[in-house]
């Protein structure tokens with residue numbers, strides 16, 4: 001007989017009679033005549049109850065089943081007299097696949113997120129992390145669905161790169177030379193290295209995506225990204241997934257319209273397709289979740305300029321740890337004030353001073369600011385960072401020279417401005433930050449399967 005997943009069983013209106021379910025024992029309790037066990041197979045939050053009566057040949061072994069053990073249960077699917085469950089299985093046969101010893105760390109009690117991080121290989125077996133990672137999977141699907149519906153092409157950009165997109169000096173080096181050889185060299189000679197040049201793990205696929213937007217029109221890349229930022233915050237990891245749409249014939253307003261549409265689409269998909277898992281987050285993680293998702297879905301995101309934001313912050317009367325000064329980057333406390341306290345909804349911040357932004361952003365008419373945009377969200381801070389790109393070859397070259405970038409390494413990038421350059425724009429959305437937003441999970445380490453952070457590379 002073929003195994004049925006629990007989520008499929010729960011959708012049935014009528015019992016098919018016999019079923020076969022395989023999964024892990026969550027809890028078990030015994031009466032004189034029966035053994036009741038809750039089985040979960042990871043397909044959904046809900047367990048199915050299996051009932052073994054003492055007539056079963058291996059009843060003694062069933063009685064000794066422990067939490068975490070794996071079993072195969074065949075029997076009849078019957079309507080459950082119990083409250084809160086539609087079906088249960090009257091077992092005819094329970095095969096014990098593996099008996100978990102009592103040392104199984106996930107005994108039935110609530111564990112702290114900190115503890116569960118130390119057993120990241122087992123935590124997806126808990127209700128909360130099972131829900132988080134099912135949701136992660138569903139959201140990745142929704143990303144592709146959204147872009148397919150909008151006619152965008154999916155692009156996979158290289159993870160190893162010879163160029164620095166963001167210029168923030170946060171790259172991981174890629175080399176095939178062993179440390180001893182490098183030590184003997186005295187000074188690193190990149191010409192002897194694998195690629196014959198300095199190479200790094202990518203911090204963004206944007207530069208590649210721009211080349212393809214100028215060929216295919218609308219593209220998006222969605223994949224891993226690496227940052228060697230030494231910041232141990234609840235919002236940064238060294239390896240994360242970034243979604244990067246890039247659109248030809250698009251300006252900053254079009255870019256913001258797109259970001260708002262994307263966030264709303266993905267959120268709606270979560271609400272409609274992942275209701276059961278979301279209910280866990282609402283009940284056990286963040287009581288304000290439903291209200292927050294409602295704001296995401298139904299409010300028009302605010303749009304203000306950096307200059308206006310600085311003004312708002314200065315006049316706020318709020319005491320910040322870091323002072324607000326025009327020309328400096330906003331700190332997360334400032335970003336959160338703007339989104340949470342001032343706007344009380346997501347806000348696009350635009351037109352930052354060019355001195356604090358990368359070379360590729362389009363210089364505005366004022367000559368002082370660039371067509372940058374960040375989307376700041378209550379509870380999260382920066383979710384999206386992007387810009388309209390500098391499409392004017394002379395302005396771009398000038399800016400790159402002033403920033404001391406090696407123009408010759410970017411010859412191919414500059415070519416795109418030489419041949420058929422057009423206004424274009426795009427952004428990057430941190431996939432984990434998005435997941436934090438729609439689950440209420442407060443630490444980025446808990447929405448990524450095996451987090452990579454400074455000093456930690458377990459699992």
Ligand code: 4AD
Nearest residue numbers: 204206236237240244383384385386426427428430
């Ligand atoms: O704002 P960022 O640095 O933008 C770029 O890299 C652009 N080149 C993207 C583009 O225009 N195509 O990063 C984009 C987003 C941030 O808003 C944030 O959500 C996320 O990526 N992000 C991180 N997420 C987790 N851990 C980190 N260390 C992150 N750094 C950025």
Ligand code: MG
Nearest residue numbers: 374382384385
């Ligand atoms: Mg940014």
